[in-house]
Amino acid sequence: MKKHNFSAGPCILPQEVLQKASEAILNFNDDDLSLIEISHRSKPFVAVMEKARNLALELLGLENKGYQAIFLHGGASMEFLMVAYNLLNKKAAYLNTGTWSDKAIKEAKEFGEVVEVGSSKDKGYNYIPKGYSIPEDADYFHCTSNNTVAGTQIKSFPETNVPLICDMSSDIFSRQLDFEKFDLIYAGAQKNMGPAGTTLVIIKEEILGKVERHIPSMLNYQVHIKSDSMYNTPSVFAVYVSMLTLQWLKDLGGIPFIEKVNNKKAELLYTEIDRNPLFKGIVAKEDRSNMNATFVLTDESLTEKFDKMCAAAGINGLNGHRSVGGYRASMYNALPLYSVQVLVDVMKALK
Template sequence: MRAYNFCAGPAALPTAVLEKAQQELLDWQGKGVSIMEMSHRSKDYVAVAEKAEADLRKLMNIPENYKVLFLQGGATLQFSAIPLNLLGKNSQADYIHTGIWSEKAIKEAQRYGQINIVEAGTKVEGKLAISDASTWQLSEQAAYVHYCENETIGGLQFNQIPETKAPLVADLSSSILSAPIDVSKFGLIYAGAQKNIGPAGLTLVIVRDDLLDQVKPEIPSLLKYSAQAKNDSMVNTPATYAWYLSGLVFEWLLEQGGVDAIHKINQQKAALLYGYIDASDFYNNPIAPANRSLMNVPFTLADSNLDKLFLEEAEKNHLLNLAGHRSVGGMRASIYNAVPLEAVQALVQFMDDFAKRNG
């Protein structure tokens, strides 16, 4: 029996995708070798890579004037790659600070340019929230505005795309493909794969063509978006197996009806879990309703001394990886696309039983 996996990343993958990968592991489509043993420059592998990009473009309705790059190094490497690629003509950028991941991006960007930090965290009725964009002090001359759309650790999410004069750069690592977005409103989107895309080891960058000539001269050649675009993300050997598996996830998403269809299921899952927490005196969510994450649901127990017992019993019930991030504690259920509604139903049932026995 497969357990229900609520890990924030590397996260759950669709069972159907894992089964297909298992079937093809030793002999990919009758070739007599595994796809992870194939040359990335072979005709067969290039076709796999091209189909993955085409399916992603379909899922996200990516305009033709955007390059899609399949890179390595995680979203964390993009904290450096973005300023190195975009601050060559103008060394100023705005960074919106809402939590731990935006803070990490800020610290790295400060090595490469003049960074204006916009503090957007606030509280509404005692709960964490994101301040109204009208209160932000954005720079007149910024090369771009960066934000983390969904703070995975804190469970804090923007409820709309910020309106900015400068190109908008978004870390969508934990929310990409979970809900429809208008790609044309962004200059650049990036996302680590290990949450909603595929296994760890791959990073997506979707960048508008007109931003490819903004590089700083000291940029390492491997990090240069224009070089990666020119070489189809194969300046060096890419993460071939992760790319292939991500392509299988894209196929699976299309079979489910695309992003619109999976978004409806995600809304059901979130409504069920938040609804139960809000109705309970035993559990609490620290985020204001308007900024609650669709994907990452943090919660605390009435008595933190029960945390260890909660996690032990949850694991015995095949509900895994519910501990909150070490920096904030408590609990966190990450309910990405591959986590089925049945998993959230089982979690709520367990939470209710645990509260009745320990409340």
């Protein structure tokens, strides 16, 4: 039986997606060739890329609204650089809510002034800053919607007249939002969409082409849009699996359906964390992530026992990030409610 996979990334994927992907590795499109052997410019794969891009826009409700979807290399970490390269003229505003936003700020400082409008670094990123102001003359405002390390999630995004940029790597397609509020969204596939190796970027085209600097071709969003994500050889397998996962989500009922499931999973686990005196949540309750629930044991002497009980129950990937410790239950879209129930049952049985 497959283990209950709470890994923060690479993420759990739907079983049917894994099955189809494994079949494509051996024989894709009944052509007696492997998916990873065919030309990325062949008609079968061009169709895959087109479908993946279209599904991304469709699920987010951004079709025919001036947005483009592209699949790039380098993970979200490359986007820390590319966002600033393509959009930062003089000054940008950043909200610092964790490890990844901190790294994004570091990259942006290479291109201009960075105003850190708010930060939760003072308390180990265990909350989301509130009441901050975004400079009206900023080229853009950047935030990270969900923080996998600390386990926080932005529940309400600011109203602003400057372009809104968001790293949604770990909660994209997991909840309903007004996605038209965002001018650029990026997400590494390996958190909630597919295997590592590709990054989805959703861009409102009108925000591009306004910086004065020369942008190298590989780092230029406009080049990749014009090339339909084919400027260089894409991560064929990662894009294909992402396409299968997006189709799986659409067939289920899209984001409205999966949000209800995700809410049930989060409520089930957080209820036990708050009820059980042997466990304690790490972050502020109002900022808890529905994707990554972080918690610790109140009695560390029970660590070995709890770990063995989890292993016996087939629970995998529960350890917290190396910089934080404790435990982290990542409950991405493909994790079934049943897996969360198994974890809760183990927590209840711990004595």
